[in-house]
Amino acid sequence: MTVSADQLAKIALDAGALIMQVYATDFDVERKDDSSPVTEADEKAEALILSALKALDPDLPIIAEEAATAGNLPEHGSRFALVDPLDGTREFVSKNGQFTVNIAIIEHGKPVMGVVFAPALNRLFVAASPFEAWQAETVSGEGVPSENKRSILSIRKAPDIGLTAIASKSHRSEETNQFLETLNVADIISAGSSLKFCLIAAGEADIYPRHGRTMEWDTAAGQAVAEAAGARVTTTDLT
CATH class of the missing domain: 3.40.190.80 (D-Maltodextrin-Binding Protein; domain 2)
Structure with a gap:
C-alpha cells in the first residue's frame, strides 16, 4: 500500500498533539551521547509515528532518529520513511515554539514526499509530490485541513533590495x-x-x-x- 501525503499529515498532527501535551508540563531533559537533548516528547512522538506508519504500510521500512541513535537501523531498499519526531529539541526545551514534526518518504535517495508540522505555531507544510507543496493553518482537533483551506507553496523571486x-x-x-x-x-x-x-x-x-x-x-x-x-x-x- 502506498501512503498518501494526507495520511502522513494526519500522523504528524497526531504526533504534534502528543508533543504539545508534554510541552505543557514540567518535563525532564536527558542528554544523548553527543550531548544533544532528548525528552519524553521525542520518544512518545516517535513511537506514535512508527506505529501509525506500520499500520498503514507494514512493508515500508522506517528510519527514525531516536531508534537510529540507539543503533536500531532496519534494512531499507529504494523506498523508505525517514522520521524526525521532534526536530528542534533545543527550541522545545527553551519553549520558543519553533520545533517541528518531520516525516519524509525517500525514493532512490531523494525525498519525494514530506510533511513538516510546527504544532506550537499551528503551521502545517506538505510536499504531496516533488512538484506540489502546500501549507495550511491547523486547528487543534480538526484534523488535516481541507483543500479549500490550503495555499500553494512557491518560492519568491529574489528581491532587488537584497x-x-x-x-x-x-x-x-x-x-x-x-x-x-x-x-x-x-x-x-x-x-x-x-x-x-x-x-x-x-x-x-x-x-x-x-x-x-x-x-x-x-x-x-x-x-x-x-x-x-x-x-x-x-x-x-x-x-
Missing part, C-alpha cells in the same frame, strides 16, 4: 556569518528546526546556509517541501 537569509537559532556559526557576507543580504532572520526550509518555500526568506553537522532525518521532510515549492537544496559548490 536577499532575506534565514539562519539557525541554535547552531549559527562564524562560518555561516562569513558566507552571508559574500551575498547581497538585506536582512537576516532566525528560526529553529526544519522551519527554515518551509519559510523559504513560503516565500518568507530566500536562502538558508548551513555549515556543520546535520543528519538526513533533520532535513529530508523540509527538503521535500522546499524543492516542491521550487527551491534548490545543494552544497555551497552547487554539487
Whole structure:
C-alpha cells in the first residue's frame, strides 16, 4: 500500500498533539551521547509515528532518529520513511515554539514526499509530490485541513533590495556569518528546526546556509517541501 501525503499529515498532527501535551508540563531533559537533548516528547512522538506508519504500510521500512541513535537501523531498499519526531529539541526545551514534526518518504535517495508540522505555531507544510507543496493553518482537533483551506507553496523571486537569509537559532556559526557576507543580504532572520526550509518555500526568506553537522532525518521532510515549492537544496559548490 502506498501512503498518501494526507495520511502522513494526519500522523504528524497526531504526533504534534502528543508533543504539545508534554510541552505543557514540567518535563525532564536527558542528554544523548553527543550531548544533544532528548525528552519524553521525542520518544512518545516517535513511537506514535512508527506505529501509525506500520499500520498503514507494514512493508515500508522506517528510519527514525531516536531508534537510529540507539543503533536500531532496519534494512531499507529504494523506498523508505525517514522520521524526525521532534526536530528542534533545543527550541522545545527553551519553549520558543519553533520545533517541528518531520516525516519524509525517500525514493532512490531523494525525498519525494514530506510533511513538516510546527504544532506550537499551528503551521502545517506538505510536499504531496516533488512538484506540489502546500501549507495550511491547523486547528487543534480538526484534523488535516481541507483543500479549500490550503495555499500553494512557491518560492519568491529574489528581491532587488537584497536577499532575506534565514539562519539557525541554535547552531549559527562564524562560518555561516562569513558566507552571508559574500551575498547581497538585506536582512537576516532566525528560526529553529526544519522551519527554515518551509519559510523559504513560503516565500518568507530566500536562502538558508548551513555549515556543520546535520543528519538526513533533520532535513529530508523540509527538503521535500522546499524543492516542491521550487527551491534548490545543494552544497555551497552547487554539487
